[in-house]
Amino acid sequence: MVSPHATRYWHEHSGTHKRKIVNKPESGHNGGQTGTAAQGEFDIEFKGVSVRFGAMAALGETTFSVRRGEFVSIVGPSGCGKSTLLNLLAGTLAPASGHVLYRGRRVDGPNSDVGYITQKNYCLPWRNVQDNVALPLEFRGWSRSQITHRVREVLDQVGLTGFERSYASQLSGGMLQRVMIARTLAYGPSTFLMDEPFGSLDAQLRLRMHAEVLRLWQTTGATFLFVTHDLQEAITLSDRVIVMSSRPGTPKLILDIDLPRPRDVVELQGEPKFGAYFKTLWNELDGAKI
Amino acid sequence: MAQKSNFTFRPWRGLVVPQLLLLCACLAIWQIGADTFGTAFWTSSPSAVFEALMTWYRSGLLWSDVRLTLAAAFLGFFLGSIAGGLAGFILGWVRWLGDLLEPFILAYYTLPKIALAPLFVLWFGIGLLNKVMFSAMLVSFMVFITTYQGVRQVDRDLVTNARLLGASRPQIWTKIAIPFSAVWIFTGLRIGLPYALIGAIVGEFVASSAGVGYRIKEATSFFDTAAVFAGLVVLMAISATLLTILKISERRVLRWQNAGPQQPAPAE
Numbered sequence: 001m002v003s004p005h006a007t008r009y010w011h012e013h014s015g016t017h018k019r020k021i022v023n024k025p026e027s028g029h030n031g032g033q034t035g036t037a038a039q040g041e042f043d044i045e046f047k048g049v050s051v052r053f054g055a056m057a058a059l060g061e062t063t064f065s066v067r068r069g070e071f072v073s074i075v076g077p078s079g080c081g082k083s084t085l086l087n088l089l090a091g092t093l094a095p096a097s098g099h100v101l102y103r104g105r106r107v108d109g110p111n112s113d114v115g116y117i118t119q120k121n122y123c124l125p126w127r128n129v130q131d132n133v134a135l136p137l138e139f140r141g142w143s144r145s146q147i148t149h150r151v152r153e154v155l156d157q158v159g160l161t162g163f164e165r166s167y168a169s170q171l172s173g174g175m176l177q178r179v180m181i182a183r184t185l186a187y188g189p190s191t192f193l194m195d196e197p198f199g200s201l202d203a204q205l206r207l208r209m210h211a212e213v214l215r216l217w218q219t220t221g222a223t224f225l226f227v228t229h230d231l232q233e234a235i236t237l238s239d240r241v242i243v244m245s246s247r248p249g250t251p252k253l254i255l256d257i258d259l260p261r262p263r264d265v266v267e268l269q270g271e272p273k274f275g276a277y278f279k280t281l282w283n284e285l286d287g288a289k290i
Numbered sequence: 291m292a293q294k295s296n297f298t299f300r301p302w303r304g305l306v307v308p309q310l311l312l313l314c315a316c317l318a319i320w321q322i323g324a325d326t327f328g329t330a331f332w333t334s335s336p337s338a339v340f341e342a343l344m345t346w347y348r349s350g351l352l353w354s355d356v357r358l359t360l361a362a363a364f365l366g367f368f369l370g371s372i373a374g375g376l377a378g379f380i381l382g383w384v385r386w387l388g389d390l391l392e393p394f395i396l397a398y399y400t401l402p403k404i405a406l407a408p409l410f411v412l413w414f415g416i417g418l419l420n421k422v423m424f425s426a427m428l429v430s431f432m433v434f435i436t437t438y439q440g441v442r443q444v445d446r447d448l449v450t451n452a453r454l455l456g457a458s459r460p461q462i463w464t465k466i467a468i469p470f471s472a473v474w475i476f477t478g479l480r481i482g483l484p485y486a487l488i489g490a491i492v493g494e495f496v497a498s499s500a501g502v503g504y505r506i507k508e509a510t511s512f513f514d515t516a517a518v519f520a521g522l523v524v525l526m527a528i529s530a531t532l533l534t535i536l537k538i539s540e541r542r543v544l545r546w547q548n549a550g551p552q553q554p555a556p557a558e
Contacts (some may be wrong), residue, residue: 112453126544126546238539
């Protein structure tokens with residue numbers, strides 16, 4: 001149901017039309033979206049969800065929602081179930097209790113309306129860059145010419161023009177991550193799930209990828225749920241940051257990040273508020289470890 | 291892509307000359323040894339083998355024999371690969387089925403399959419069908435076992451990821467599982483290919499009236515060592531040709547494996 005809508009949406013937005021940036025006076029506003037969507041305000045809803053792996057409780061009872069077009073990050077100690085939340089939403093994992101709603105619909109199988117990007121790269125080694133990016137479009141039965149056109153467009157967007165015929169083994173970590181982003185971008189999902197996507201990149205490249213993600217968020221109008229252990233990353237990108245307690249994790253703090261958009265990843269670090277947010281999050285996390 | 295060839299490792303390029311020299315030396319030792327020690331009756335000699343080949347060729351039987359053996363081997367290879375590949379895929383993909391049948395497969399694996407040759411005569415007669423079926427049986431097992439293992443190693447995360455990207459079940463097979471196991475499938479084909487010839491030859495040994503295998507057996511019964519070696523030479527030539535064809539197609543399909551090292555960033 002998402003594909004025709006989402007692609008059309010993308011084409012409208014990939015040109016000059018950009019996400020309207022309301023300077024976010026109060027949190028609680030709908031991320032600058034013009035609320036014409038019929039399906040309701042929330043894209044993602046966790047309702048009393050918990051997960052067990054055998055005897056181990058991986059995720060304590062968790063309830064929170066993400067508004068359409070919002071950028072939410074999840075931070076927390078390792079093993080607290082951050083990635084579990086994303087897996088629930090992607091439909092690769094079933095909760096032990098409660099339920100997960102995506103756009104008001106219960107998730108009960110692989111959810112191909114979302115784009116899932118992890119640290120692991122899922123490039124098929126026998127396909128070159130352009131054919132890897134074409135994969136989800138082939139799955140959706142697009143025509144050859146549509147695919148070619150679209151692939152060129154998204155590769156240009158992530159700055160991989162010139163690498164169309166390279167294989168995964170010939171690319172660096174940062175470029176592979178961009179292939180994964182391009183592949184997800186290609187089919188225009190309405191929600192991006194990112195699980196420490198830049199964990200393996202060096203600091204400099206990380207900052208550049210942050211700028212790219214912000215640009216992506218702005219141009220697509222998509223909802224982002226972003227898992228990280230990097231507090232600066234979380235503050236830089238998000239509207240809200242959720243801090244999880246240690247295992248079995250539950251949200252113990254939801255912090256609104258009231259920083260002006262559009263954001264400059266470097267300038268932002270000098271904002272006095274940035275430091276304050278960092279401190280708040282840090283203290284909260286530190287408490288979780290003890 | 292001009293730079294790619296610089297990096298591709300081709301060890302055989304510089305070795306052709308020494309290898310040819312080695313071959314000549316072996317032939318010379320063989321010839322001289324046979325002449326000096328008078329062992330030509332048992333070992334024959336290169337000149338006698340050449341002579342036998344020429345006789346075979348002039349009799350007009352060489353091509354018909356080769357054609358017959360090749361037909362049996364080729365059909366057997368074809369049928370065996372399809373049967374083995376299919377079975378390997380199904381048992382590799384449906385885990386519980388594979389686990390269920392594993393002990394039976396192992397039992398079959400340990401069986402010296404050549405021992406089945408007489409049984410095949412009983413089942414399929416002494417014509418071409420017998421050789422085709424026997425060689426198919428040998429090939430199918432080789433292709434089966436590698437395909438089975440290859441499919442079992444398909445990265446399940448990759449499959450999950452593909453489902454999230456919107457893949458249907460058939461698409462997971464055609465776009466993920468089969469290409470993923472292509473390396474193993476080709477290994478199976480490469481191992482299976484000589485077995486196709488073995489099957490055809492053994493079939494001809496057991497019961498036949500023509501073919502390279504029959505010619506070798508016939509020559510042995512006449513103590514015609516030169517003709518036996520001539521048969522072996524022909525077999526080697528056939529199998530080397532087939533293997534080369536297979537390797538070329540393999541290189542084409544698995545081209546991605548030979549992709550060169552990291553490319554320089556394009557000018558921004």
